[in-house]
Amino acid sequence: MASSYWDSTQRRNWTYTKPELADIRKKLEDSERVLVSQYPLPDRRLLSQYFAQQLQKLGKPLSVRQQALATAQIYIRRFYTKVEIRRTNPLLVVATALYLACKMEECPQHIRLLSAEANHNWPDFGPKEPSRIGECEFALIAEMNSQLIIHHPYRSMTELQSSFPLSQEENNLAWNIINDHYLTDLPLLHAPHLIAITAMVLAVVLRPQQSTHQVHAANVANALQALSNPKAAPGANGPGGANIQIRIQKLITWLAESSADIEAIVDCTQELISLYEVWDQYNEKVCREQINRFVKGKGLEK
Amino acid sequence: MLSGYTSKKRVNERYRIIGFISSGTYGRVYKAQGRNGETREFAIKKFKPDKEGEVQYTGISQSAIREMALCTELTDPNVIHTVEIILEDKCIFIVFEYAEHDLLQIIHYHTQQSRKAIAAKAIKSILWQLLNGLLYLHRNWVMHRDLKPANIMVTKAGEVKIGDLGLARLFYKPLHSLFTGDKVVVTIWYRAPELLLGSRHYTPAVDLWAVGCIFAELLSLRPIFKGEEAKMDSKKIVPFQRNQMMKIIEVLGMPTKERWPLLTAMQEYAQLQALGSTMRSSGRTRTLKDWWQTTMQNNQYSPGQGNSPGDEGRDLLQGLLEYDPQKRLTAEQALQHPYFTAGGEADKPSKNCFGSVKIEYPHRRVSQEDNDIRTSSVPGTKRSGLPDDSLIGRPAKRLKEG
Numbered sequence: 210m211a212s213s214y215w216d217s218t219q220r221r222n223w224t225y226t227k228p229e230l231a232d233i234r235k236k237l238e239d240s241e242r243v244l245v246s247q248y249p250l251p252d253r254r255l256l257s258q259y260f261a262q263q264l265q266k267l268g269k270p271l272s273v274r275q276q277a278l279a280t281a282q283i284y285i286r287r288f289y290t291k292v293e294i295r296r297t298n299p300l301l302v303v304a305t306a307l308y309l310a311c312k313m314e315e316c317p318q319h320i321r322l323l324s325a326e327a328n329h330n331w332p333d334f335g336p337k338e339p340s341r342i343g344e345c346e347f348a349l350i351a352e353m354n355s356q357l358i359i360h361h362p363y364r365s366m367t368e369l370q371s372s373f374p375l376s377q378e379e380n381n382l383a384w385n386i387i388n389d390h391y392l393t394d395l396p397l398l399h400a401p402h403l404i405a406i407t408a409m410v411l412a413v414v415l416r417p418q419q420s421t422h423q424v425h426a427a428n429v430a431n432a433l434q435a436l437s438n439p440k441a442a443p444g445a446n447g448p449g450g451a452n453i454q455i456r457i458q459k460l461i462t463w464l465a466e467s468s469a470d471i472e473a474i475v476d477c478t479q480e481l482i483s484l485y486e487v488w489d490q491y492n493e494k495v496c497r498e499q500i501n502r503f504v505k506g507k508g509l510e511k
Numbered sequence: 512m513l514s515g516y517t518s519k520k521r522v523n524e525r526y527r528i529i530g531f532i533s534s535g536t537y538g539r540v541y542k543a544q545g546r547n548g549e550t551r552e553f554a555i556k557k558f559k560p561d562k563e564g565e566v567q568y569t570g571i572s573q574s575a576i577r578e579m580a581l582c583t584e585l586t587d588p589n590v591i592h593t594v595e596i597i598l599e600d601k602c603i604f605i606v607f608e609y610a611e612h613d614l615l616q617i618i619h620y621h622t623q624q625s626r627k628a629i630a631a632k633a634i635k636s637i638l639w640q641l642l643n644g645l646l647y648l649h650r651n652w653v654m655h656r657d658l659k660p661a662n663i664m665v666t667k668a669g670e671v672k673i674g675d676l677g678l679a680r681l682f683y684k685p686l687h688s689l690f691t692g693d694k695v696v697v698t699i700w701y702r703a704p705e706l707l708l709g710s711r712h713y714t715p716a717v718d719l720w721a722v723g724c725i726f727a728e729l730l731s732l733r734p735i736f737k738g739e740e741a742k743m744d745s746k747k748i749v750p751f752q753r754n755q756m757m758k759i760i761e762v763l764g765m766p767t768k769e770r771w772p773l774l775t776a777m778q779e780y781a782q783l784q785a786l787g788s789t790m791r792s793s794g795r796t797r798t799l800k801d802w803w804q805t806t807m808q809n810n811q812y813s814p815g816q817g818n819s820p821g822d823e824g825r826d827l828l829q830g831l832l833e834y835d836p837q838k839r840l841t842a843e844q845a846l847q848h849p850y851f852t853a854g855g856e857a858d859k860p861s862k863n864c865f866g867s868v869k870i871e872y873p874h875r876r877v878s879q880e881d882n883d884i885r886t887s888s889v890p891g892t893k894r895s896g897l898p899d900d901s902l903i904g905r906p907a908k909r910l911k912e913g
């Protein structure tokens with residue numbers, strides 16, 4: 210229900226404008242100048258991809274639901290707007306965020322089980338024992354002011370489909386786009402229903418002809434054009450021809466009727482494009498090494 | 512972390528403990544006053560680690576996490592306000608606004624001390640405020656699940672506030688059954704019939720049944736369905752709550768499949784039928800009308816003297832104590848009921864349940880035996896066997912989003 214998001218701590222306390230967010234991060238880095246210059250880190254989106262991958266690794270053997278992984282990603286992102294990452298052991302934060310997220314999303318995991326799994330995955334750098342996760346949980350909750358309820362676009366998307374149903378393949382693609390948006394700052398910038406609309410728009414415009422789950426930047430650019438300039442015969446020169454054109458016309462009508470904030474959707478789309486552009490540079494090993502360097506250098510793994 | 516977790520806020524720096532109020536299900540509740548010129552009073556609920564004397568962090572229980580998250584999320588005039596939450600020294604302190612009274616105390620006062628019924632006007636105000644708080648919770652997808660007089664707080668100013676969100680849940684999340692391996696969750700006297708008959712699905716309607724029970728209790732000053740709880744046997748098989756169901760039937764009569772179409776699909780339907788036939792043969796079933804008349808007489812509610820809940824009151828109670836959860840009034844519908852809306856300005860529910868008549872209800876008892884919130888070693892009794900905390904008998908299974 211919209212009213213519950215409207216009054217939520219997520220909207221009131223954890224949604225920023227881009228300049229606000231940049232400012233928060235700049236202040237944090239400024240307070241740790243030496244540390245920051247001593248230990249350079251990859252692009253935040255690549256780091257996020259690294260965290261997402263580690264969450265997957267941890268969650269898979271425990272069969273953790275996607276929604277809990279998503280909540281954990283948001284907890285990590287929020288936490289690092291409050292605490293300089295180079296002051297923490299990120300793998301401990303990852304494990305703890307998942308532990309906490311599982312409780313909030315009603316699929317709890319025993320702390321010992323999770324700790325054992327973390328130890329197995331990261332013998333040198335992960336949390337050494339359950340009590341470390343327990344302690345980090347206090348830090349995580351305190352930094353988030355106990356504001357742990359997260360509204361996700363998944364539920365919005367289900368609701369939105371009562372007025373604009375997606376085909377199975379569109380739905381899958383939209384679902385994947387929502388999964389991807391957790392790698393960006395979008396969850397701190399926009400309301401979940403807006404993210405859901407963006408994902409639906411992209412899914413319809415892109416048509417998942419390719420089975421790859423990565424969406425090509427070029428295609429997204431087309432989608433963007435279609436949106437901002439509906440008269441420019443969207444899709445006419447793309448695959449699908451007339452059918453897709455009708456579908457997109459319907460989409461545009463629906464958007465107009467739902468009085469969605471087109472500008473914000475365009476903004477979300479752009480964030481996603483640049484995510485897909487930077488994605489190629491992702492290298493797990495580089496991320497790991499850069500993180501390990503400060504963790505080891507500062508003795509944070511102990 | 513570099514040097515372990517240390518709290519940025521300290522309970523003792525911010526609050527002066529006046530005394531100890533109660534040992535709750537999970538920890539202890541203290542009365543406190545603000546420091547630094549803050550004169551308001553507070554109730555601080557302290558959660559302790561599960562094991563006594565635990566020196567290590569063991570992870571916070573799921574129900575404590577839920578309660579913390581819900582308390583910070585919710586703000587409504589008719590829901591107890593959470594001022595802040597402090598995590599310090601492996602303990603969690605939830606700081607609430609202080610409420611001098613609760614409905615259990617008030618009912619006690621009327622049965623034990625004044626020996627007079629609660630004024631009809633006061634009851635209307637209480638119910639109005641309670642339903643408004645509940646409407647807020649339900650609009651935000653929160654089910655309380657444990658409404659009872661002890662959990663309904665009343666401030667000095669006569670504001671009614673729903674308290675103890677310890678069992679509350681967001682109902683768009685998957686809800687694991689209340690029943691698996693679970694003993695004392697919802698107080699049985701206020702438990703809805705669909706739960707007694709084995710429904711595994713919680714809906715907000717369970718809270719409205721409880722409101723109905725509370726309404727009745729405010730009028731008659733005793734629990735309307737005061738059953739005895741059947742305990743779980745050693746195999747952790749949840750028993751049919753025969754006695755509680757019987758108490759309900761004694762007042763409302765048997766539920767019928769005509770009024771409640773899904774009745775025959777309930778897990779305990781056979782048990783119910785058996786119970787029904789024994790009760791019929793001994794002629795022990797009545798209707799709510801009988802209960803109502805007796806209560807009006809006993810407690811001397813009379814329309815002539817302007818002190819009566821009226822026929823509208825009876826109709827509202829009937830709508831809340833509706834067997835079929837799908838037909839039961841919602842909080843929104845209840846608030847639009849003629850009981851609240853009919854009549855002139857003078858009949859409208861007041862925001863102060865004490866109104867102009869000032870009854871001197873006794874203050875909440877505060878004991879001095881323990882007022883060191885940080886070192887107290889008296890354990891709280893743990894909420895026993897919440898399935899989601901123990902994880903017993905619930906193999907991790909893949910739940911696909913959908």
Ligand SMILES: Nc1ncnc2c1ncn2[C@@H]1O[C@H](COP(=O)(O)OP(=O)(O)O)[C@@H](O)[C@H]1O
Nearest residue numbers: 533535536537538540554607608609610675677
């Ligand atoms: N805000 C409050 N103001 C005054 N007393 C309170 C308040 N909250 C709780 N209490 C007291 O503490 C007792 C236990 O609190 P409660 O929240 O019901 O804990 P539990 O879930 O452990 O039963 C209540 O019955 C009441 O006496």
